[in-house]
Amino acid sequence: MSLKTSKKTIFRKNTPMKRIVEYVAEADYKSYREFLKEDFKGRCGYCDSFYGIVKKDYHIDHFVPRRLIKKFITHKHLENDYTNLVYSCPSCNISKSGKWISENPDIDLVDEEGFINPCSDNYTSLFYRDQTGAIKAVENNKTATYIHKELNLSLERHxxxxxxxxxxxxxxxxxxxxxxxxxxxxxxxxxxxxxxxxxxxxxxxx
Ligand SMILES: [Zn+2]
Known part of the structure; x- marks a missing residue:
C-alpha cells in the first residue's frame, strides 16, 4: 500500500471485542490486565496504537472515570467491573483522566458531546486516517470532534x-x-x- 495513492484510510481494522466476565465484588481491576491485553489484541482502545511499537506499559482506563465512581454509591461496582475497563496507551489514559461530559455517570453525551464506548463500531466510524496516517475526526460530527480533542488524538506520536x-x-x-x-x-x-x-x-x- 502506498501512502501517496490512498488519501483516506480506515482508522482501525478491528473494533475490540471484550469477553463477558462475571462481576466479582472483591476483584481488583488490575487483575484483568491479561484479559484486556488479549481482548484488545495489544492495541489501545482509544487510538489503536500497538503496544509492541509504543514500547511502554499500557494502562487500564476506567471508561466512567474513578473520580465519578467514587462519588456515587450506586456506581461503585464500576471500579472493578470488566465492562468499564479499557486497555489504553499511557497517552490516551492520561489525556482522558477524569474527563466526563456530565457529573452523572449515566449521562455520557450532552448535546452530542462526550465519550462513547470505544468497543463499538460507532466509535471506530468516528475517525479516519489521512494520507500521512494522522487520526482525523469525521466531518460535522460533534462526538468525533469532542473525543478527538479531549484525547489529544492529533498528537504526532499516534x-x-x-x-x-x-x-x-x-x-x-x-x-x-x-x-x-x-x-x-x-x-x-x-x-x-x-x-x-x-x-x-x-x-x-x-
Ligand atoms: Zn491510545
Whole structure:
C-alpha cells in the first residue's frame, strides 16, 4: 500500500471485542490486565496504537472515570467491573483522566458531546486516517470532534506509531514472501512508503 495513492484510510481494522466476565465484588481491576491485553489484541482502545511499537506499559482506563465512581454509591461496582475497563496507551489514559461530559455517570453525551464506548463500531466510524496516517475526526460530527480533542488524538506520536507499524508489516511481508517478483514489488512499495513518510515529516517541520 502506498501512502501517496490512498488519501483516506480506515482508522482501525478491528473494533475490540471484550469477553463477558462475571462481576466479582472483591476483584481488583488490575487483575484483568491479561484479559484486556488479549481482548484488545495489544492495541489501545482509544487510538489503536500497538503496544509492541509504543514500547511502554499500557494502562487500564476506567471508561466512567474513578473520580465519578467514587462519588456515587450506586456506581461503585464500576471500579472493578470488566465492562468499564479499557486497555489504553499511557497517552490516551492520561489525556482522558477524569474527563466526563456530565457529573452523572449515566449521562455520557450532552448535546452530542462526550465519550462513547470505544468497543463499538460507532466509535471506530468516528475517525479516519489521512494520507500521512494522522487520526482525523469525521466531518460535522460533534462526538468525533469532542473525543478527538479531549484525547489529544492529533498528537504526532499516534501518526508515527501507525506509520512504523505499516513499515514493520511491509518488511515482514517481504521477508516471508517466497516469490522474488512479489518480493521486489513489496520492496519498491517499502521504499516508496519511506520516501513519502519522510517527505511528509519534512513538510510538517517547515
Ligand atoms: Zn491510545
Amino acid at each position: 501518526k508515527v506509531t501507525w506509520n512504523i507499524e505499516q513499515l514493520v508489516n511491509l518488511i515482514e511481508n517481504i521477508e516471508e514472501s517466497p516469490n522474488p517478483t512479489l518480493k521486489e514489488t513489496l520492496s519498491n512499495s517499502l521504499l516508496e512508503n519511506l520516501r513519502t513518510h519522510f517527505e511528509l515529516v519534512l513538510k510538517d517541520d517547515e
